[in-house]
Amino acid sequence: MLNLNLPTLASSIVKSGATTMATTTAQQCYVHPVVLFSVLDHYLRRNDNQERVIGTLLGVRSDDGRVIEIRSCFAVPHFETEDQVEVDMEHHRSMFALHKRASAREQIVGWYATGSKLSKYAALIQDFYSREAAPFSAVHLVMDTDLTDGQLSIKCLQGSPIGAGAHPENCMFLPLPYELQYPDAELSALQAAADSKESGEGYAVLISDMEQLERSIEELKAMLERVTAYVQGVCKGSEKPNNVIGKYLMDMLAVVPKIDSKQFSTLFQTHLQDILMVAYLTNLTRAQLNIADQLQRIV
Numbered sequence: 001m002l003n004l005n006l007p008t009l010a011s012s013i014v015k016s017g018a019t020t021m022a023t024t025t026a027q028q029c030y031v032h033p034v035v036l037f038s039v040l041d042h043y044l045r046r047n048d049n050q051e052r053v054i055g056t057l058l059g060v061r062s063d064d065g066r067v068i069e070i071r072s073c074f075a076v077p078h079f080e081t082e083d084q085v086e087v088d089m090e091h092h093r094s095m096f097a098l099h100k101r102a103s104a105r106e107q108i109v110g111w112y113a114t115g116s117k118l119s120k121y122a123a124l125i126q127d128f129y130s131r132e133a134a135p136f137s138a139v140h141l142v143m144d145t146d147l148t149d150g151q152l153s154i155k156c157l158q159g160s161p162i163g164a165g166a167h168p169e170n171c172m173f174l175p176l177p178y179e180l181q182y183p184d185a186e187l188s189a190l191q192a193a194a195d196s197k198e199s200g201e202g203y204a205v206l207i208s209d210m211e212q213l214e215r216s217i218e219e220l221k222a223m224l225e226r227v228t229a230y231v232q233g234v235c236k237g238s239e240k241p242n243n244v245i246g247k248y249l250m251d252m253l254a255v256v257p258k259i260d261s262k263q264f265s266t267l268f269q270t271h272l273q274d275i276l277m278v279a280y281l282t283n284l285t286r287a288q289l290n291i292a293d294q295l296q297r298i299v
Contacts, residue, residue, distance in 0.1 A: 026176060027066045028178075029069075030069045031156070031179070031180055031181065032071050033180060035071070035072060035112075043114045052080075054114075057111055058096075058107065065135075068139055072103070096108065107133075108129070108133050108138075111141075113142055116146040123159070139157070142157065156175070209275065
């Protein structure tokens with residue numbers, strides 16, 4: 001258990017001559033949605049007497065350490081009073097060692113906390129995570145679970161030492177630009193979560209593969225119609241031409257293979273039949289497993 005209180009920690013660092021200054025600061029941060037869901041889940045499962053929760057952020061860095069990709073996180077138990085904060089560092093190190101077995105490339109990149117504003121102990125915890133992430137700077141992600149302005153907003157911050165002495169409390173948090181980044185495989189899950197917001201029951205029904213294919217084709221058709229209308233408007237003089245858009249359209253058309261409509265229709269039908277065959281085999285396998293399970297219970 002790591003016991004942090006401002007006077008004792010400051011004096012011990014001055015005596016040992018330690019410094020909390022990171023050699024490389026980040027300039028851009030990318031956050032995966034699973035990190036935000038994990039933080040929110042940790043907050044919802046907190047103890048009744050806890051106002052906020054904290055945890056460790058894991059991810060990868062660029063070679064120069066200026067770009068950070070936060071991929072996952074885990075909770076760290078802690079206890080706060082008016083005079084001090086206690087953080088279970090044994091749990092932190094055990095969880096990190098277990099995580100390294102599954103994801104060897106990921107490393108400690110910072111920590112997260114919930115709440116609408118920074119805690120008075122944020123600088124002390126930032127000092128610890130700066131040493132864990134050395135020689136790079138530690139990122140501090142704050143999720144506003146108080147729903148200020150009716151939004152679940154997040155902020156990415158990094159600590160910057162101020163003053164002449166190497167004191168952990170001499171830390172100023174500066175905003176760090178961030179973007180949400182997700183692979184294509186997670187897009188369907190995020191879309192389903194967004195659809196549940198519009199549903200009166202608070203949940204969304206997952207659509208089948210064929211319905212998903214139909215929706216994708218409709219979206220593609222709508223985009224093609226919008227592009228066609230823009231090009232026709234430019235040709236007629238009703239739309240102002242844009243060189244950047246024109247370059248993107250030329251690049252897009254350059255990678256499209258030149259095949260005739262009949263050949264394209266044949267290829268599409270073949271691919272569609274393959275999808276239907278995979279769906280059929282999947283359902284057949286599921287039925288066989290269910291039958292085998294029922295027979296096993298009878299025997």
